Amino acid sequence: MIHWHTKAFGELTLEEFYDIIQLRMDVFIVEQNCPYQELDGKDKHCLHIYATSEKQIIAYARIVPPGLSYPQISIGRVAIHENYRKKGLGKELIRHTIDKIEEEFGAQDIQIGAQCYLKKFYQSFGFYSVSDDYLEDGILHVDMVRKHKNTE
Secondary structure (H helix, E strand, O other): OEEEEEEEHHHOOHHHHHHHHHHHHHHHHHHOOOOOOOOOOOHHHOEEEEEEEOOEEEEEEEEEOOOOOOOOEEEEEEEEOHHHOOOOHHHHHHHHHHHHHHHHHOOOOEEEEEEHHHHHHHHOOOEEEOOOOEEEOOEEEEEEEEOOOOOO
16 A cells, blocks of 8 residues: 655654655666766755655655745656556656645646656646756756646
């Protein structure tokens, strides 16, 4: 059974934070062969959304406050454990994260920096491109925004 958790940085146990960083490093540094500074100083200011199954963290995203990465609130470091991919967990994670943003901060625009191969995935949640494709850490990305239905 999958359990969802939402915690501020100070609420995470050392073990939870370790497991989150391990998942992020496995996905972004090892799998994508992308050496970069994983500990970027933003985690202390973020809400951390993650799913566990049998005490293992299997999905993760962080909600980044406005002004830290983008002018709008943003979602970052979206990662799914390799054994849990292609099962709809990514969709569940993004839906859960958007719902949590609306619950905790009210309905508002959300901006992300998405890897280009995931553009259609994010479009399915109402995100659209607001930049040309660009290289970040050797991987093509695009900035995308999801407008809240009450904003213009």
